[in-house]
Amino acid sequence: MKRERWIGLVVISVAVALIIVDSTIVNVAIPAVVDDIGITSTEVQWVQESYTLVFAAFLLLFGALADRYGRRLVMVLGIAVFAASSIAAALADSGSALILARLVQGLGGAAILPTTLSLINANFQGRERGIAFAVWGSTIGGMAAVGPLLGGWLTTDFSWRWAFGINVPLGVLIIIGVLLFVPESRAEHDRPIDWVGALISVVASGSIVFGLIEGRTYGWWTVEQAPAVGDWTWPWELSPIPIAFAVGILFVAIFVVRARIRHRAGRPVLLTPDLFGIRSFRNGNIAAAIVSLGEFGIILALPLWLQNALGYTALQTGWVLVALAGGSFLASGLASALISRFSALTSVRAGIIAEILGLALIGLVIAVDTPWWAICGGLFVYGFGVGLATAQLTNVVLHDVPVARSGEASGTQSTSRQLGSALGVAILGTLLFTSLELDLGQRLEGTPGADQVVAAVVDSAGAAIPGIEAQSAAAADAARESLSSATSHVAYAAAGFLGLGLLATLGLGAARREADAAEPAEAREAGAPAE
Structure with a gap:
């Protein structure tokens, strides 16, 4: 039985790998998609971001559904939806068809991620629980780096369609493994789903993530690029971004007030307020959101720099990023020894310090x-x-959460991370392109056609540099220098966010040894201490 649990953990980790790889693999395949089916720049943007938008918006709902109807069941359904929509993506012959497939993929991904967390939370306790989470977390870190390598290989040697098609056989194998080795887990109570609360949470999360993702494109206040859907174009000078933020904040307020009122009346809610009475859950979510501002920020800028400043191919870029995966998997291998000697919280702080050090090293050597x-x-x-x-x-974050509410808590934790990641991408992306524009403008000051060169480099994220070199080697060299400088700034900024995240972990209290803090599953099923 114990061996089956660990095999099940491997299967769960591969399921996480499926959605993480997909979110990174598409970036490498996009140029080939453009060449093959001729999608527009607007469609390119939505192919990349529609998945993230839906994924973030539905995490809370699927976490609650998992508690109510079964975490394994919801996970299997999510994998099935993900695989089926991957077939549609692989067969897409237009931008609209590919975007629709990506939207459905986001639904499948939103069903997978919180259920993997809640299944680990339910099936492992004590020191083993820390090791299980280490395997899960290292899979996320490793696959974020392996995704570009896999995408580059499939796109270069086969077709961009296999970047999506690879999900189908993997999905089938994962479903078989889940059914064989992962026991079903659900809350004992049959609490109804708060569907109105679910709709409010989808609107709130979706609006905020939309604003964070699209702010740089459409304009943070006034329109810089008018959104268009079919023949309809945004008609106002005011950007849709502040409207999206206003809607998101309003619906967050409605969600919180409504949840408090219904909870006091004993009526079901999507996210019960008393969960935030658990100190580790409340403060841990805040820390997780802040840490996510900096984590993976360098993955946004490094591929652009490697390919457009250093001239690497997509496959060569993927090989460089494998170093990240190697470090992540090493941490997973050392997890047992670390957790037996130190607390989970100590490991968190040591990990954040290592991330800061790694980013500082990257920032120092970029040229x-x-x-x-x-x-x-x-x-x-x-x-x-x-x-x-x-x-x-x-x-x-999940240590003191009752097992019966693992899905609800996991969906909340995943949403916090996604909002933090979206905010980090928005800030770091803005920093990258603003820094690139200012630095290149200074380097080319007084040069004929400087404004056009700067606009071309910034708008293409550096992809226009080879074309510029054919006309002016000096301008191309300046663009490479500026892109290198901007990427270095992003590395330092990401390290700064992680420094804030390290400070946020101080709110989690004194570190304690996981093995000493372990408690029987029955106790955790019954309830959790509140402060």
């Missing part, structure tokens, strides 16, 4: 002539930190 091994060293240290911090922070 137009940086050798690949210099970047790999910083990425390895960073990946090691991700393997420690990501998993054990989740462990800390």
Whole structure:
């Protein structure tokens, strides 16, 4: 029985890998998609971001559904939806068909992630629980790096369609493994689902994530690029972004007030307020959101820099990023020894410090002539930190949550991370392109056609540099220098956010040893201490 639990953990981790790889693999495949089916720049953006938008919006709902109807059941259904929509994506012959498939993929992903967390929370206790979360977290860190490598290989040697098609056989194998080795788990009570609360949460999360993702494109206040759907174009000078934020904040307020009123009346709610009376859950979610501002921020900028400043291919870029995966998997291998000696919270803090150090090393060595091994060293240290911090922070957040409410809590924790990640991407993306624009403008000041060169480099995220070199080698060299400088700034900024996240972990209290803090599953099923 014990061996089956660990095999089940491997299957659960592969399920996480499925959705993490898909979120990174698409970025590498996009140029081939454009060449093959001729999608527009607007469609390119939505192919990449529609998945994230739906994924973040539905995490809370699927967490609650998992508690009510069975965590394994919801996970299997999510994998099935994900695989089926991957077939549709692989066969898409237009931008609209591909976007629709990606939206459905987001639904499948939202059903998978919180259920993997809640199943681990239900099936492992004590020191084993910390090891299980380490394996889960290292899988996330490793697959975020392996995704571009896999995408580059499939796109280069086969077709971009296999970047989606690979999900189908993997999905079938995962479903078989889940049914064989992962026991079903659900709450003992049959609490009805708060469907109105679910709708409010979808609107709130979706609006905020939309604003964070699209702010740089459409304009944070006034329209810089008018959104268009078919023949309809946004007609106002005011950008849709502040409206999206206003709607999101309003619906968050409605959600909170409504949940408090219904909870006091003894009526079902999607997220019960008393969960936030658990100190580790409340403060842990705050810390997780802040840490997510910095985590994976470098993955946004590094591929652009490696390919457009150093001239690497997509496959070569993927190989460089494998160093991150190596560090993350090493952390997973050392998890047992670390957790037996130190607390989960100590591992979190050590991991964040390693991430900060890795990002600082990367920021220091970035230049137009940086050798690949210099970047790999910083990425390895960073990946090691991700393997420690990501998993054990989740462990800390869910430690005192009753097993009966694992899905609800896991959906909340996943949503916090997604909102933090979206905010981090928005801030770091804005920093990258603003820094690139200002630095290149200064380097080319007084040069004929400087404004056009700057606009071309910024709008293409550096992809226009080879074309510029054919006309002016000096301008192309300046663009590479500026892109290198901007990428270095992003690395330092991401490290700064992680520093804030490290400070936020102080609110989690004194570290304690996981083995000493272990308690019987029956006790955790019954309830959790509130403060």
